[in-house]
Amino acid sequence: MKKLLRAGFEHIEDGFDVLFGPKWNPFYQLGALGWFYYWIVIISGIYLYIFFDTGITEAYQSLDYLTYEQWYAGGIMRSLHRYASDALVIMMMIHLLREFAMDRFRSSRWFAWFTGVPMLWFVFSAGITGYWMVWDTLAQYIAIATTEWLDTLPLFGEAIARNFLSDTTLSGRFFTLMVFLHIALPLFLLFIMWIHIQRHASPRVNPPLELAAGTFIMLLVLSIAKPALSNAPADLATVPAVVGLDWFYMSIYPLLDYVPGLTVWILLVTATALLLLVPWLPPGQRNPVAVVNLDNCNGCSRCATDCPFSAITMEPRSDGSAYEHEAVVDASHCTSCGICAGACPTATPFRRRSDLSPGIELPDQPIKELREKTITASARLIGNDRVIVYGCQNSLNPEEMAGTGAGVVTMPCIGMLPPSFIDFVLSKKLADGVFLTGCRAGDCYFRLGIKWTDARIAGERDPRLRQRVGRERIGNFWAGLTRRKDFFRELAAFRMRLKNLASSQPEKQPPPAASENDREITHA
Amino acid sequence: MPELRYIVGQVIAFTLFAIGLGYFSNSPTYTHHDPEMALIKLSFSHASQHKEECRRLSPEEIAALAPNMRRPMDCPRERVPVLVEMTMDGNTLLRKSYAPTGLAHDGAASAYEKIPVTPGQHKLTVRLRDSNRDEGFDYEDGININLVPLQQFVIDFRNSSFQFY
Numbered sequence: 001m002k003k004l005l006r007a008g009f010e011h012i013e014d015g016f017d018v019l020f021g022p023k024w025n026p027f028y029q030l031g032a033l034g035w036f037y038y039w040i041v042i043i044s045g046i047y048l049y050i051f052f053d054t055g056i057t058e059a060y061q062s063l064d065y066l067t068y069e070q071w072y073a074g075g076i077m078r079s080l081h082r083y084a085s086d087a088l089v090i091m092m093m094i095h096l097l098r099e100f101a102m103d104r105f106r107s108s109r110w111f112a113w114f115t116g117v118p119m120l121w122f123v124f125s126a127g128i129t130g131y132w133m134v135w136d137t138l139a140q141y142i143a144i145a146t147t148e149w150l151d152t153l154p155l156f157g158e159a160i161a162r163n164f165l166s167d168t169t170l171s172g173r174f175f176t177l178m179v180f181l182h183i184a185l186p187l188f189l190l191f192i193m194w195i196h197i198q199r200h201a202s203p204r205v206n207p208p209l210e211l212a213a214g215t216f217i218m219l220l221v222l223s224i225a226k227p228a229l230s231n232a233p234a235d236l237a238t239v240p241a242v243v244g245l246d247w248f249y250m251s252i253y254p255l256l257d258y259v260p261g262l263t264v265w266i267l268l269v270t271a272t273a274l275l276l277l278v279p280w281l282p283p284g285q286r287n288p289v290a291v292v293n294l295d296n297c298n299g300c301s302r303c304a305t306d307c308p309f310s311a312i313t314m315e316p317r318s319d320g321s322a323y324e325h326e327a328v329v330d331a332s333h334c335t336s337c338g339i340c341a342g343a344c345p346t347a348t349p350f351r352r353r354s355d356l357s358p359g360i361e362l363p364d365q366p367i368k369e370l371r372e373k374t375i376t377a378s379a380r381l382i383g384n385d386r387v388i389v390y391g392c393q394n395s396l397n398p399e400e401m402a403g404t405g406a407g408v409v410t411m412p413c414i415g416m417l418p419p420s421f422i423d424f425v426l427s428k429k430l431a432d433g434v435f436l437t438g439c440r441a442g443d444c445y446f447r448l449g450i451k452w453t454d455a456r457i458a459g460e461r462d463p464r465l466r467q468r469v470g471r472e473r474i475g476n477f478w479a480g481l482t483r484r485k486d487f488f489r490e491l492a493a494f495r496m497r498l499k500n501l502a503s504s505q506p507e508k509q510p511p512p513a514a515s516e517n518d519r520e521i522t523h524a
Numbered sequence: 525m526p527e528l529r530y531i532v533g534q535v536i537a538f539t540l541f542a543i544g545l546g547y548f549s550n551s552p553t554y555t556h557h558d559p560e561m562a563l564i565k566l567s568f569s570h571a572s573q574h575k576e577e578c579r580r581l582s583p584e585e586i587a588a589l590a591p592n593m594r595r596p597m598d599c600p601r602e603r604v605p606v607l608v609e610m611t612m613d614g615n616t617l618l619r620k621s622y623a624p625t626g627l628a629h630d631g632a633a634s635a636y637e638k639i640p641v642t643p644g645q646h647k648l649t650v651r652l653r654d655s656n657r658d659e660g661f662d663y664e665d666g667i668n669i670n671l672v673p674l675q676q677f678v679i680d681f682r683n684s685s686f687q688f689y
């Protein structure tokens with residue numbers, strides 16, 4: 001079912017790639033959009049608070065003042081506040097579903113999932129208290145329905161819904177409480193949002209400028225076209241029979257008219273508990289985490305810089321070697337992506353085979369094996385368009401790729417490929433070209449693998465691919481699961497280019513092969 | 525320079541998103557109460573009388589108690605349930621007993637009832653029993669009201685008397 005969900009997401013996102021381009025695709029930026037909406041809510045909220053009067057009639061009047069007299073500022077702020085809050089809910093729900101569909105919550109990644117769940121409660125409670133403060137007929141409905149619902153819990157001696165029996169007995173203390181909650185809940189939310197991304201190196205908390213601008217302009221236009229308004233003032237002597245609910249926040253309320261309140265509580269609490277447990281539901285296999293081999297670690301800290309999950313710290317040397325630092329892996333943060341091995345300067349296939357144990361690697365998928373697989377895969381290639389495809393284990397099926405006659409080598413994440421392997425394949429003439437593939441651009445399963453790979457090949461990030469390597473013999477297509485057809489087309493086109501290269505420069509000598517001991521990058 | 529088609533794409537997608545946001549932020553409306561009906565709410569929080577009267581302890585009984593617990597009277601804390609009966613134009617709308625709250629059943633009994641009724645001229649009568657008696661009621665009150673649709677009419681019981689709002 002999850003496969004289906006994932007394919008569904010990828011198909012929709014393919015469509016959005018056409019509309020937005022991968023860089024601006026909102027689906028790749030859901031968390032960042034959430035933060036963006038949050039900040040809009042906070043800033044507009046502060047503005048509203050300046051003019052807001054706490055009180056049974058004053059609250060409504062002060063909002064009316066903002067909406068009508070000050071429509072150009074306060075009115076727009078009020079609308080932004082509402083619509084950004086609604087957008088936050090949409091973003092959050094899609095984000096939740098997507099992280100689930102993409103399986104990004106297992107093993108060490110449980111942390112973000114687990115801390116995401118309480119945010120649901122905070123966001124919804126914050127929204128509901130917000131509507132309560134307006135004290136119009138919708139607020140009246142919300143106040144009565146919520147307190148009646150709370151009263152189904154055996155917590156309060158006297159029914160708290162009794163506070164909203166009639167205007168003559170209504171007291172202002174509930175409004176003071178609402179204002180307090182409406183400020184405290186979002187602040188708590190911010191705190192959890194901060195915790196939520198603690199295990200991410202360079203988390204995406206800001207959407208790309210163009211996407212932020214687009215989404216902000218959308219909210220602004222909507223705010224002007226359809227300003228957020230109050231309903232009629234609350235009147236406890238009249239039943240607010242027909243209410244225009246904000247369905248993003250209040251979808252649960254109609255249910256309360258059909259299902260006993262206590263049952264709904266039990267449902268919600270059970271659902272929350274199940275959600276919290278999701279990371280540990282089967283199949284819960286956990287791959288072995290990265291292991292440091294101190295004999296080969298020079299303390300350059302590249303692995304720590306590239307680890308997407310902040311699982312590596314640089315600690316003082318423990319083995320008496322002359323280097324100052326060594327890499328240390330925190331097993332509880334490591335997701336077994338192998339990106340650290342791709343970053344390690346000692347992970348070069350040019351080293352003698354017996355030597356090929358880098359400073360850091362995944363014990364079940366060592367770099368030595370990557371080299372052997374490369375050599376084996378290349379052995380049966382023929383012609384002048386021989387291609388080694390390096391792919392990741394989260395996207396296209398390697399067997400399908402091998403059907404094209406290319407030599408296929410996969411690893412957990414393309415970021416595990418040390419760039420020196422490309423040099424190795426081309427300079428040793430193991431193949432005529434190297435083709436890289438993996439998740440879709442902008443949406444690497446291990447967050448940063450594609451980004452680092454692109455930067456390493458472009459020579460913008462250590463370890464850099466050597467200048468001498470002919471870039472025309474390197475191709476890539478970030479395919480994910482769904483873009484099979486495009487992948488095969490791109491691969492065929494790439495091989496055609498290789499053929500053309502061969503016929504246009506038949507007499508040209510290949511670049512000199514590097515010697516066996518040539519280390520790609522010397523110690524820092 | 526952003527590609528033109530991406531800008532056009534954004535405009536289309538965001539327009540649809542905005543329409544969805546704007547629409548579902550207050551529509552479609554939800555009707556949770558028949559607009560043709562009025563509503564009677566009966567609610568109170570009332571501490572009824574104790575189940576048993578206080579009893580003077582005999583000297584022997586007092587002596588049998590621990591020294592710091594000795595007292596002349598024994599007052600069981602458990603309260604009786606509160607029984608309420610409400611009729612409208614002679615028909616029974618509600619007859620229900622409310623148990624005292626608390627583990628020892630010594631707290632106030634709490635009621636919160638919502639009864640939709642047809643609008644119009646009505647004679648409402650409420651009776652409440654909060655004592656040990658087997659028959660009859662301790663309190664009774666009535667009111668003639670003209671209910672309009674959507675009117676919420678509240679009956680409370682405070683300070684030993686019915687309140688109508």
Ligand code: HEM
Nearest residue numbers: 031032034035092096099104105109112113116117203204
């Ligand atoms: C206000 C609501 C939320 C905000 C603002 C938010 C924000 C974020 C951000 C910024 C990231 C980092 C993305 C990256 O840099 O790759 C993230 C990751 C994540 N979020 Fe949320 N989130 C929210 C709610 C939730 C909820 C409700 C869940 C699920 C229960 C959830 C599950 C996750 C998971 C599993 C990841 C980790 C993905 C990974 O390891 O690559 N989040 N979130």
Ligand code: SF4
Nearest residue numbers: 307334335337338340
């Ligand atoms: S495999 Fe390496 S890069 Fe990936 S999470 Fe573990 S330590 Fe970090």
Ligand code: SF4
Nearest residue numbers: 297298301303344359
């Ligand atoms: S990248 Fe390799 S050499 Fe550098 S600190 Fe990490 S393990 Fe050590």
